[in-house]
Amino acid sequence: MDQEITIDVSGVSGQRGPADHKRRQQILQAADEHFRLYGYRKTTLADIAKAINLSTPYLYKFFDSKQAIGEAICSHCLGTILTEVEQSIAATRSPVEKMRRVFIGLESRGWRLLNEQRKMHDLVSASFEEGWGSLDRFKEAVFQIIRRIVVQGRESGEFERKTPLEETCRTIARMTELFFHPTLLEQAGKSQEEEAVAAANVVIRSLTA
Incomplete structure (x- = not known):
């Protein structure tokens, strides 16, 4: 993304934790950038986590799968x-x-x-x-x-x-x-x-x- 935006996750399946948590938006921002550059299918949870200096297991605090992020x-x-x-x-x-x-x-x-x-x-x-x-x-x-x-x-x-x-x-x-x-x-x-x-x-x- 050229600039940060807030992605509304209300009604989206596979979400965990507080919907308005700042870390969730950081994860989505990193995922969006990777999806745009490399594509959804070629991007892994490890790629997303690494981009914002998080461990892959930490992502599961907010999403139950890569598909949940993709959705x-x-x-x-x-x-x-x-x-x-x-x-x-x-x-x-x-x-x-x-x-x-x-x-x-x-x-x-x-x-x-x-x-x-x-x-x-x-x-x-x-x-x-x-x-x-x-x-x-x-x-x-x-x-x-x-x-x-x-x-x-x-x-x-x-x-x-x-x-x-x-x-x-x-x-x-x-x-x-x-x-x-x-x-x-x-x-x-x-x-x-x-x-x-x-x-x-x-x-x-x-x-x-």
């Missing part, structure tokens, strides 16, 4: 994506445009992560492969954003009201995964912005039919 940092990384999406949709009042910006924002941030922060992309990839809780919380947050937009659109009369709300929103949320899933982005090998816009337009047409 905390992954949760923070995914949280920054959500923040950017929220800021983008807050800039418009139109539910139609908000929905479009969700698709575009998730694709854009996922593509940037792959190209500009490859090691962090690999960390997110590990969360998909191993089914981490940080990923589940991210997906649920995306669903809640979409649900909020659909409700707003229905209340304003811009979106239809016939289809079940939960079913509609869950389906749309699953569609967005096509544009932030790390493996799919790698396989595509190029920006999927046009595809994200096209998918958003299909969703919008179905909502306004």
Whole structure:
């Protein structure tokens, strides 16, 4: 990291000891730097401990495994994506445009992560492969954003009201995964912005039919 930040570990599995302990943040800071330089899979607990002059067993006072550290940092990384999406949709009042910006924002941030922060992309990839809780919380947050937009659109009369709300929103949320899933982005090998816009337009047409 270029500067120190506080990584919120609330709700993250595998945490031990006081959540706001200064030493926890030092460990997370060291882990974040190692993950960015060498990757999550190549970094060991011994590497993290050595970076801040601690013994490896001491880390277990705060985390029950390397994955617990990885989940905390992954949760923070995914949280920054959500923040950017929220800021983008807050800039418009139109539910139609908000929905479009969700698709575009998730694709854009996922593509940037792959190209500009490859090691962090690999960390997110590990969360998909191993089914981490940080990923589940991210997906649920995306669903809640979409649900909020659909409700707003229905209340304003811009979106239809016939289809079940939960079913509609869950389906749309699953569609967005096509544009932030790390493996799919790698396989595509190029920006999927046009595809994200096209998918958003299909969703919008179905909502306004």
